[in-house]
Amino acid sequence: DFNVSFDGKDYREIAELSETLNQAATDLGKNEKLQKELIANVSHDLRTPLTMIIAYSEVMRDLPGENTPENVQVVIDEAKRLTNLVNDMLDISKLQAGALEMKLSEFNLTDRIQKVLERYNKLKEQDGYRIDFEYQEEVYVCADEFKIFQVIYNLINNAINYTGSDKRVLVRQLVREQIVRIEVIDSGEGISEENLPYVWDRYYKVDKTHKRAVMGTGLGLSIVKNILELHHAEYGVESILSAGSKFWFELPVIEKEEI
Numbered sequence: 001d002f003n004v005s006f007d008g009k010d011y012r013e014i015a016e017l018s019e020t021l022n023q024a025a026t027d028l029g030k031n032e033k034l035q036k037e038l039i040a041n042v043s044h045d046l047r048t049p050l051t052m053i054i055a056y057s058e059v060m061r062d063l064p065g066e067n068t069p070e071n072v073q074v075v076i077d078e079a080k081r082l083t084n085l086v087n088d089m090l091d092i093s094k095l096q097a098g099a100l101e102m103k104l105s106e107f108n109l110t111d112r113i114q115k116v117l118e119r120y121n122k123l124k125e126q127d128g129y130r131i132d133f134e135y136q137e138e139v140y141v142c143a144d145e146f147k148i149f150q151v152i153y154n155l156i157n158n159a160i161n162y163t164g165s166d167k168r169v170l171v172r173q174l175v176r177e178q179i180v181r182i183e184v185i186d187s188g189e190g191i192s193e194e195n196l197p198y199v200w201d202r203y204y205k206v207d208k209t210h211k212r213a214v215m216g217t218g219l220g221l222s223i224v225k226n227i228l229e230l231h232h233a234e235y236g237v238e239s240i241l242s243a244g245s246k247f248w249f250e251l252p253v254i255e256k257e258e259i
């Protein structure tokens with residue numbers, strides 16, 4: 001038996017409690033739905049390249065005539081895609097679990113970008129790609145170096161994947177009022193205004209077809225967003241369809257004597 005006296009105050013408290021419980025139930029429901037969607041997406045994304053790898057390998061085993069470099073390349077591309085996916089998923093889940101704590105240090109951002117781009121250019125020059133770096137002065141920042149370079153890598157990879165036939169990418173460093181802004185600019189296919197707000201969402205891809213050799217994961221920019229938000233950094237994108245995109249972020253500059 002339970003006895004509640006329904007004077008005004010009790011009633012209000014019960015109404016509030018019921019409202020809170022309702023909200024919690026809705027949130028739980030949403031969470032569960034998101035969780036289910038995530039698992040469905042992940043399994044779909046993992047299964048697609050695996051199916052291709054198995055199918056192509058079996059055909060090549062059984063039909064010697066099909067054992068061509070093109071077919072082997074499909075297997076390699078799909079295996080690469082699988083690696084990218086697994087890496088991105090691990091990054092996301094680590095970011096989510098908060099396991100990736102911020103490891104702040106002071107470093108020369110300009111110098112590090114330059115070295116990364118040198119290496120990248122060496123790797124990509126045989127495919128005809130070129131990344132230029134424009135800057136006026138060297139600046140230091142206090143940030144999680146590893147994560148900031150994950151951001152830069154993801155932005156450069158996208159710029160290269162989506163750039164136009166000139167295969168040129170420009171990384172630009174601008175400094176104004178103790179704020180450094182890094183821009184990654186390509187003159188590629190661009191993103192339409194209606195798709196632009198969603199590119200930061202997990203698993204969002206403008207082009208959902210499979211016409212690319214190595215398909216994207218749709219996770220890169222959501223990792224970028226996560227990391228930049230951990231740094232309380234400003235970031236954004238400007239893009240014009242068929243003209244190109246500019247992805248940027250900003251960090252505070254710190255004073256540092258040349259060592």
Ligand code: ADP
Nearest residue numbers: 158159162199205206216217218219220221245
């Ligand atoms: P993906 O692995 O598909 O590249 P991202 O999260 O990095 O995933 O990007 C999400 C989507 O945003 C991409 O699928 C692509 O449609 C679009 N996008 C990202 N960067 C660019 C760019 N530089 N130019 C044109 N579209 C881009």
